Amino acid sequence: ATHKLLLLPGDGIGTEVMAEVKRLIDWLNAQGIAHFETEDGLVGGASYDADKVAITDATMAKAHASDAVIFGAVGGSKWSAVPYEARPEAGLLRLRKDLGLFANLRPAVCYPALADSSSLKREVVEGLDIMIVRELTGGVYFGEPKTITDLGNGQKRAVDTQVYDSYEIDRIARVAFDLARKRGNKVTSMEKHNVMKSGVLWKEVVTEVHAKDYKDVQLEHQLADSGGMNLVKWPKQFDVIVTDNLFGDILSDIAAMLTGSLGMLPSASLGAVDAKTGKRKSMYEPVHGSAPDIAGKGLANPVAMLASFGMALRYSLDMGELADKLDAAIAAVLAKGLRTADIKSEGATVISTSQMGEAVLKE
Amino acid sequence: ATHKLLLLPGDGIGTEVMAEVKRLIDWLNAQGIAHFETEDGLVGGASYDADKVAITDATMAKAHASDAVIFGAVGGSKWSAVPYEARPEAGLLRLRKDLGLFANLRPAVCYPALADSSSLKREVVEGLDIMIVRELTGGVYFGEPKTITDLGNGQKRAVDTQVYDSYEIDRIARVAFDLARKRGNKVTSMEKHNVMKSGVLWKEVVTEVHAKDYKDVQLEHQLADSGGMNLVKWPKQFDVIVTDNLFGDILSDIAAMLTGSLGMLPSASLGAVDAKTGKRKSMYEPVHGSAPDIAGKGLANPVAMLASFGMALRYSLDMGELADKLDAAIAAVLAKGLRTADIKSEGATVISTSQMGEAVLKE
Ligand SMILES: CC(C)[C@H](C(=O)O)[C@@H](O)C(=O)O
Numbered sequence A, B: 001a002t003h004k005l006l007l008l009p010g011d012g013i014g015t016e017v018m019a020e021v022k023r024l025i026d027w028l029n030a031q032g033i034a035h036f037e038t039e040d041g042l043v044g045g046a047s048y049d050a051d052k053v054a055i056t057d058a059t060m061a062k063a064h065a066s067d068a069v070i071f072g073a074v075g076g077s078k079w080s081a082v083p084y085e086a087r088p089e090a091g092l093l094r095l096r097k098d099l100g101l102f103a104n105l106r107p108a109v110c111y112p113a114l115a116d117s118s119s120l121k122r123e124v125v126e127g128l129d130i131m132i133v134r135e136l137t138g139g140v141y142f143g144e145p146k147t148i149t150d151l152g153n154g155q156k157r158a159v160d161t162q163v164y165d166s167y168e169i170d171r172i173a174r175v176a177f178d179l180a181r182k183r184g185n186k187v188t189s190m191e192k193h194n195v196m197k198s199g200v201l202w203k204e205v206v207t208e209v210h211a212k213d214y215k216d217v218q219l220e221h222q223l224a225d226s227g228g229m230n231l232v233k234w235p236k237q238f239d240v241i242v243t244d245n246l247f248g249d250i251l252s253d254i255a256a257m258l259t260g261s262l263g264m265l266p267s268a269s270l271g272a273v274d275a276k277t278g279k280r281k282s283m284y285e286p287v288h289g290s291a292p293d294i295a296g297k298g299l300a301n302p303v304a305m306l307a308s309f310g311m312a313l314r315y316s317l318d319m320g321e322l323a324d325k326l327d328a329a330i331a332a333v334l335a336k337g338l339r340t341a342d343i344k345s346e347g348a349t350v351i352s353t354s355q356m357g358e359a360v361l362k363e
């Protein structure tokens, strides 16, 4: 089978880490192990520089037509003065919204070899393996009104709107419960029902979905603020965490940082399964950002990007075995003591972005 | 001078920790060191049980008439089924809003004696001393509409509204800059201007206030998600952090947990200075919550509550010297190895809530 991939490297280190995915794809094609047809596209600041928008309609059409989108990272202070609608992040947000990618899966795994690069004590993070399921197409990211109004007399008023409908909460809860069944069988739902009406509805719908179809899974509710505290205090109490778009943004970043393995962590954004084709739209991207400060220096860690490609193999392209081999190759490289600068430790050999890509390929 | 205090112990461990403040107040009065007139009031679940509201108008009137409100904690699953408007938290929110307490000061300090009870490595948190300035009367906590609507066909829609006017951002920024001048002279402002219009306005106004009146203070902007990451990675990079109501809720809890000293941390909520009287409304409360699981067992740590009273002495009652003595007494008790259960460590003596209160008083 031929798999159509759209590669969107984006800005900053996005280009460098995507180059390592290309290297891997070329090799898999050359070996006849798989057959990928790839197209490249611009997104974020790179797209703005070329076309004055954060992503073009033509690129969006390619995204719709692909089996999976592989996404690098966007943003950088270079574009801090561009119009709001054309800022780099707008490209990412349009991809998420237009492709209907409502379920963002962000594993926070502590690679044993890297436990010491965490700022947390080894015993707190060693063996950590949690999955954050973040709602990605709703909430305050997309709700209207979203405006800044001039009130006269030098005053402005900014408004953002957090909106959730029952069905949006229902479907993300199901993703979380389904995942939990294949893992530790526990879901923790986080919201602020003590302050927000969306939190009240969130808790209500998650509770209903659980009672109706997932009684075998353990469900627990935490307020997002104490949930954040508990993440820092004893993260191993969690298995799957399900939360809204904005809380998910913050809490998944914190969870990723806990592991000390930020440059290692992939993510998947999935749409609904199409009843006719059995397929779903999908996009894969590293959890880390575009890191403009280290871009172009060969310092970036390509593992998160490679592992994101691995998630694509598993969730969208039906090549779970190949994904297993890729994960094993990454683990083997780490076991040999090879490290990019972000995860360097005593006694390890520090290598560049492309050397890391090559090393994984060789394994 | 006579100082009028309103004591609102609230729910859960609130009552126990407030008892230790009362012990201290009684002693100070008896010794003639100060002259406090205190009144007690109900708030939260305790108020609901008595009066079916989270705080009565009569108690609000006492709050308005006091020189400072000393607040324990509210909430607990016992009240999970009460009407939304009467939930325990509504009492706290009404106090903040009606008293105009827009500036919430939350120090995150790592007590050297407690560095090991942090889940973070000693070198990451030892000596940590940051101040989170959280906007407390605006944003998504109070914005309208705030509704759940039945859409028919089994669907509901929940809406919360994040609103900020320029003047609200302006005044909280000034609080942060003024504090920074007395500390490390650095302010980090956190928002999500890449996604939220309120973040755009927030960044704009903070930048303007800085350029106009605080050029001598170092100002830096971070996105709230990477700010959260940086808090976990290397918190000592921060001095004063200024952020909105919801981000402040989550980030200040995380900062508190980093220190390993959650049961030790006080907070102050301040209103604007009245041009005529030179006074400001104020409320003081521990950062920790009502902890229903340990309530009534003498396990709670009263230090956060006592230190909150200390902040009242300093910020509202013009008794900075007495506050210094209280802080020194707390440090001395810790240095002697006396600990409540939450901060116990090897070789330390574990004591109860009231024993801790007595020990501080004795010092
Ligand atoms: C780049 C930004 C718009 C984005 C977000 O806020 O969702 C990022 O932080 C993320 O978590 O993927």
Ligand SMILES: CC(C)[C@H](C(=O)O)[C@@H](O)C(=O)O
Binding pocket: A194, A195, A225, B075, B089, B092, B249
């Ligand atoms: C109790 C709750 C309403 C409150 C808040 O969300 O502000 C608490 O978490 C806090 O931080 O003081």
